[in-house]
Amino acid sequence: MGSVSALPVVESCLVAPSDETPRRGLWLSPLDLVLATRGHTPLVHVYGASDVAGFFDVARLKESMAKALVPFYPLAGRLGADSDGRVQIDCNAEGALFVVARSEHTVDDFSDPSPSPELTKLFAPRVQPPSVMLAIQVTFLRCGGVVFGTAVHHAIVDGSSMFHFTRTWASYCRYGDGAAVAEAPPCHDRALLRARSPPFIHPETIPMFCSNLTMHDSPATSVLGTEVFTISGEQLHALKRHCDGASTFCSVSAMVCRCVCVARELDLDATTRMNFPVDIRRRLTPPLPDGYFGNGVVNVFATASVKDVVSGTLASVAFRVKATTERLNDDDVLRSAVDYFETTAEKGMRAAEDRGNLPETELRMNSWFHMPMYDTDFGWGKPRMTTRAEAVRGGWVYLLAAGGGGARVLLSLEAATLRKFDVVLRRVLASERARL
Incomplete structure (x- = not known):
């Protein structure tokens, strides 16, 4: 521009x-x-x-x-x-x-x-x-x-x-x-997400919900790049079918995670971690009212070995993501996460997590696929294009809707890795399309 x-x-x-x-x-x-x-x-x-x-x-x-x-x-x-x-x-x-x-x-x-x-x-x-x-x-x-x-x-x-x-x-x-x-x-009763008294935190929920993102500054020699990759409706259909009918988010997350691991040439014995927010408004018991106005998401972590992500089936990787989200259907688990966040907030432990970049073994997947981003019509028509304005941090991924039933993947990585990712992504999408 x-x-x-x-x-x-x-x-x-x-x-x-x-x-x-x-x-x-x-x-x-x-x-x-x-x-x-x-x-x-x-x-x-x-x-x-x-x-x-x-x-x-x-x-x-x-x-x-x-x-x-x-x-x-x-x-x-x-x-x-x-x-x-x-x-x-x-x-x-x-x-x-x-x-x-x-x-x-x-x-x-x-x-x-x-x-x-x-x-x-x-x-x-x-x-x-x-x-x-x-x-x-x-x-x-x-x-x-x-x-x-x-x-x-x-x-x-x-x-x-x-x-x-x-x-x-x-x-x-x-x-x-x-x-x-x-x-x-809008419903402004945020006490609906008040911590329990006394709080009770399940130990097994901490690795899933409560791990901090490990941010760091990239070396001066590492130049970050941000690109938008488009997945056509036909390609997305093939991908979801190969992932045993998994959702768009689970299927695309599996593919992106694999392509990033390959592009970064990660050690097969290393552990990779994907973090993503999940809306819990309808998952709580009882669910939050329609129109709850506030933050209604929790961040969860899905972990796997690089070998499983690269060498296993895409369906198996998508299943890991799906299994993580399904654990959020337990109200007691969700309330335990709320208790944890309240406890750490009181202790002043919630430091800013969004400065710097993620290490190469981690990804942050954000889905805006079903957000009504193109519904903002003030009377003069809908927008031609909607996007985030700020620069994305290294390791951050946004899944957005595209025309024709497709998707757009907004990805920020080291510039050299981003070029390799493009090559790997094209190869994977061609392979999935050929399976139809």
Whole structure:
């Protein structure tokens, strides 16, 4: 996209809820506290030019946003702390940050961009002060298109909850005051994920849930690269069939794990570990209410020898991932994880885990495959492209949906390893297709 340059900012303001909202400190669950050090997650949505009247009308966007912030009032608050020093959200209705900018870029510059510092600097809102929970940036492109950037603090929501808000906001904008919003109202009762008293932690759950990611700085000679690999619908069908009908996530995770192990030429006797978040909203007993607004995911670890990953069947690797997720159907196991996270949070043990890169024996798989990333229609059409804006750390993988029933794999690795991965991936996909 060319060199980074500051965009002309047309407007910067705070948008507060349009009606009165509760003024209180919002207690954060242990699952929120685990992510409190992650900061803001930036996304960008690219919309093509349109001749529809009032295309991305700023006044209409702000008016509907103010209305949406009434039920989603924590997003208009600030990150703070209670009298004991525990992180909380101060629901003070100060408002979300709203920025309008202009750029000389065009929609054609965004055929399939990878996350990068440049993308973040140009189109993700710069959150100041950092205690702001939500920031929005609407950037008007030279061609008439729009880049819609968001940044929300991870202490308050995960991806599912953030898209709950943006779909509701878009519905208000699209239909106006007379519209009935189809989304469930947000549930702010985070005490539903309160730790038990006294807490009880099953020893066997600690290796599964509670191992910290081992982050480190890459050597100066190691240059990281990020690429997006597309798996066609036909290739994905073949892959899932060869994995004995495993889910898209399990099948793609097995394939990526194998290809990375081969590309990195890992010792067959080494142990490799894959970490991935799982939504537990419907896995708890009773399940969390529809519209639970907060963080509802736990991170789990699946471990195997490199030899088993490389030499075994892809179905066997996919089964390991599936078996790990199936252990999450036990409410007592999940509550044990919540107890553990609360205990470590109280002791100040939850340090930031997302700085640096993963060692070469580890991967972080994040699935946004079923996220409604392309449903954000404010009345002027759905986005052509949606992606993360920030640069991905080494060893991080994102699974995204693609057209035609396919998938996109966003992968960050050492540049030299990334080239080898491309070769191995093509070979594996060709092999799976040939099996049909």
